[in-house]
Amino acid sequence: MPKWLFALAQIGQQLWLRVALYSLTGVVTALLAAVLAPWVPEDFALNLGTGAVDQVLGILASSMLTVATFSLAVFVSAYTAISNAATPRAAALLVSDGRGHGALATFVGAFMYAIVGIFALQTGYYGEQGRVIVFFVTMGVLAAVLVALLRWIDQLSRLGRVDEAIDRVAKTALAAFQSPLAGRGSSPSEAEAGPSLPARAGKIGYVLNIDIDKLQSLAGEMDVTVFIEALPGAFVHEAQPVLRYAGRANLGGEDIGRLRACWVIGDRRTFDQDPRFGMVVLGEIAAKALSPGINDPGTALDVVSTAVRLLSHWVRTPADAAADYSHLRFRALSADDLLQDVFTPIAQYGASNMIVAARLQTAFGALMQLEDPEMTAAAQGNAQLALKRAMGELTLEEDRDRVRRVAGSFAGLSGG
Structure with missing residues (x-):
């Protein structure tokens, strides 16, 4: 996959990112009510009872922090359990599951929304018309929390089970088999393109990803044939070639660096292209x-x-x-x-x-x-x-x- 997309996918698997984004969304949503307040008719604001908003926000603030803490403890327990029952590699795959991240992020985001909303209400930031906006937004937040709770309960019934780990690993491996690098087609031999010259890895680690679309484009631009020596999952060292090229007598250091930059090398193997x-x-x-x-x-x-x-x-x-x-x-x-x-x-x-x-x-x-x-x-x-x-x-x-x-x-x- 493209190098930037691979980096984005790796960051997206981090729990803190989604929690931070949901928390920021909760804060912005709470503050945005004052901006939308002028759109609410004054008569409607007076007729609609919004006095319960303070109590609902208080309940959200107290309960969501407890639920988020409990959910995080469940994550840690599930990680330990599946590491002991199966393998730490499978545990890392389960803990990166987006469904669990989404539930935990929803709870923290709702907590942040409630805290900011309580502060804004106590300081008179909203006014009567703003309180109407907060009322309806709070109903939406409650609905989102309810959906997240139901999904989280369903997730808890499978989290930490060995059969779930097998299914997740199999699903990820099946996706990796779709990579062109996992195809079964035979490639022409090196001899058909003439003598080739190496480009060395320059790093020690495992090949995590190869941006083959960019590599194809660069090879066409330089009018060379590139022989991929190190596929995803291969362990390489500094002097080991990750590629060889043929078709030109020699490439400059800058061109070789551009070709080599299509490889991502890291400390541990990943499932994406491997x-x-x-x-x-x-x-x-x-x-x-x-x-x-x-x-x-x-x-x-x-x-x-x-x-x-x-x-x-x-x-x-x-x-x-x-x-x-x-x-x-x-x-x-x-x-x-x-x-x-x-x-x-x-x-x-x-x-x-x-x-x-x-x-x-x-x-x-x-x-x-x-x-x-x-x-x-x-x-x-x-x-x-x-x-x-x-x-x-x-x-x-x-x-x-x-x-x-x-x-x-x-x-x-x-x-x-």
């Missing part, structure tokens, strides 16, 4: 569930089915996803890498569980039946490795026989 990170986190959730301290194979089975669904979607992604980027070349995602990201932890920690081992073989068989050569080969290799692990860990011969039967029911798998 579908492999989503698969890694799903694998972490399953591995944590299979640990002796938790012993929840059902969660691992849920992750397996979710992963099959995501990988099936990826296989069906059109092969010409990168067709609009004629000046760019990049390696397609590897099916084997994706399978190892999510299934290797499950195969390793669930090898001693017959049900998990058998379900893994069923999942690999389902992926083989997608009739995609690359996915079939990757699924066969991972299925054989998972079978070896299970045969080494299962103690009952009956359990080993059952896993062998499941594995042997799919073509290309050995029964031993």
Whole structure:
């Protein structure tokens, strides 16, 4: 995505921003009533009883502060719970949920509106006509608080649950698979464009985002072909090339800097353009569930089915996803890498569980039946490795026989 949009999305996930904006809106709304007061007929202001406004604002001020404090405590508790039950990477994704941010921001915004409104009423800032405006605005604020409370109650019923974490990670990974950089189309080899020269990262960290639209535009402007060496999620160091270019003998330092500026490098991976990170986190959730301290194979089975669904979607992604980027070349995602990201932890920690081992073989068989050569080969290799692990860990011969039967029911798998 564009670099500015990526930066804006990262800032937008911060809780403080929405709370600050809602608070500012509450203050401005409270003060704006005096500006709109001249539009209210004086007779209407006298006939409409607005004496209850003071009491309603007082109730809002006292209750919203309590509700906001409670909501923030729930956020902290949910973050800790999901970090312990699943993985801190999934917890960060849940806590950045906009629905929870919106509820908390509404409560704080209503509190700020009520406080400013009480001060303005006590100082005579509004007048009788202004009090009418405050009356109707307060009714609107109460309605907004009611809606936020109902949504917050619905959110509380799911916040901190492992299945909610799986669904959120899967949804984010599915969105990341829509990136052109996650497409399955094969790019022409470097040799087709002639010798290439590197542009090094200059930083240490993970590739978070690549502005491929700007990169395509710059490559066309400079009349070069750019080979993307570091995709989102890749760990790079200062001397490692993030790109290579061909078509011109050499580019100036300024041009290379403009190309390199299309990369955003940070300390920790993000989900936005990195579908492999989503698969890694799903694998972490399953591995944590299979640990002796938790012993929840059902969660691992849920992750397996979710992963099959995501990988099936990826296989069906059109092969010409990168067709609009004629000046760019990049390696397609590897099916084997994706399978190892999510299934290797499950195969390793669930090898001693017959049900998990058998379900893994069923999942690999389902992926083989997608009739995609690359996915079939990757699924066969991972299925054989998972079978070896299970045969080494299962103690009952009956359990080993059952896993062998499941594995042997799919073509290309050995029964031993």
